[in-house]
Amino acid sequence: MIYLGVDIGGMSIKVGAVDEGGKLLSKCTAITPLGDPQKAIELIADLCREAVDRAGYSWAAVAGVGAGAPGTVDGDVVTYATNIGWYGVPFCKELTRLTGVKTAVGNDANCALLAEVKFGAARGYRDVAMVTLGTGVGTAFLCGGTLLLGNGGAAGEGGHMRVKTLGNRCSCGREDCWELYASASALERRTRKIVETHPQGVMASIAQREGKTSGKVFFEAYNAGDEDAKRELAAFQRDVADGLVNIANLFRPQLIVVGGGIAAQPAMIAPLEDLVAEQTLGGKGNPHVKVVAATMGNDAGIVGASVQVM
């Protein structure tokens, strides 16, 4: 049997066929039709058939379709996904009607966690926090082997913990949410700051060559020994650790898996476990919390979505 995974994003929809070992057998992509869930679900059904064809299977081999949506999912319904303009969309009912197979849908951050738990860095763990450093900070939690969903599936918004009192306004309306300080966007702001304050420095010359101030630029300067990058990375890591320690104290996971592009940088991840251990409650009296990088990469969304129907 094969399993289909659907990663619904604000830019694109990606569909892949996945085998029971978590291997991606094929992948199809299309631009997300925003604000038109019916059109999007019909497109997903088409992409599913295409993904099965490309993988070299017949439709009879498909055990089910699992999807990840960028918002709140309550059971089979995407209740609130403002990025793509979906509100109260009975996703599974419609996709099952169109495909004839079992379907499931979940929040995309939860799907990424499922991918790590089933096939990646968190295999064999039952208490896991996944923290994705991207435009914002996404979080998902496995508690005693069960995904934390909360009322109406709306749990897991750890990026919107207040962690400071500096008066910076978050897009959510609150002040000083963690994601203002710990996202990849926050590191990009630190990069821009270095470029502006040291226009003749290493960081500025790399940024000029690349034409941007991304995490890639930052870590290239860091790896070239740039002192500004060293200082700013240490400060950024303290900001990341602030929220990780909150999570450690609240959930006491065995493992925190850090995802997102910048998490692939060893220098980004390496000090976090010690920073968390230093500040987490109970010291040696309570279980240690490991901090590791995600291993499932860009296709975690597809593979994790498919795990829901395995």
Next chain:
Amino acid sequence: MIYLGVDIGGMSIKVGAVDEGGKLLSKCTAITPLGDPQKAIELIADLCREAVDRAGYSWAAVAGVGAGAPGTVDGDVVTYATNIGWYGVPFCKELTRLTGVKTAVGNDANCALLAEVKFGAARGYRDVAMVTLGTGVGTAFLCGGTLLLGNGGAAGEGGHMRVKTLGNRCSCGREDCWELYASASALERRTRKIVETHPQGVMASIAQREGKTSGKVFFEAYNAGDEDAKRELAAFQRDVADGLVNIANLFRPQLIVVGGGIAAQPAMIAPLEDLVAEQTLGGKGNPHVKVVAATMGNDAGIVGASVQVM
């Protein structure tokens, strides 16, 4: 059948017989022998027999004994309870040996939550956060009907979320933990501040009469219309809401139950639900979080401990 509940505190051990409706039938108390778990467990066994006698039952009517301990509990073992000096105590094994009945043990904050879920303010709810405003701030979480335990039972330390950047040091070693600002002790500090800055005011005269600066003093002045008390209560409630919103975003409970002596004051609880709604993510797109006062009172620890063997 009757159920025995044991509330192990830093000052006293309380044991009660509880019926299946959650009614406390009897209660016995003794001073906690600190740092001597064997002696404490023998004392608990004696108190259990006394509680059954006082309730007018024979020992044959006892279905089991549940206990709540002030620390980390992993399965049947109290692994880390520094207040009472217990480290790695095989509580259930020893208490079952002494009593001959089924035993269970859990963290005391979890027991208080169980009391509210089974018999109190949270009856019928499956996603519940309990927040107890005392010397510190204790938290416990019911997620999809299951207690959040975390690795080794060490989850649920929400009082030690970092929520500010003011540089105040917490007893845990971290800076700016929520409990520095949202505990009953924090309200007492605000009370002392009012007394010191307005020695001729309403608050000062009540404090002098009572010989203390407790929450009781604070709310007596508040209820007498003291303007300082009004201002400080509003500021204190904003500090309480900071952590409640973090909890709402992370766990999205249906209900947050606020316990502790000051939670019995209607003026304390009333504005919290609106403060949480204003700042919680998703506005109307996501489920509302109710905020209510605990209803189980002082005996919640005993009754909740007994729920573990019901």
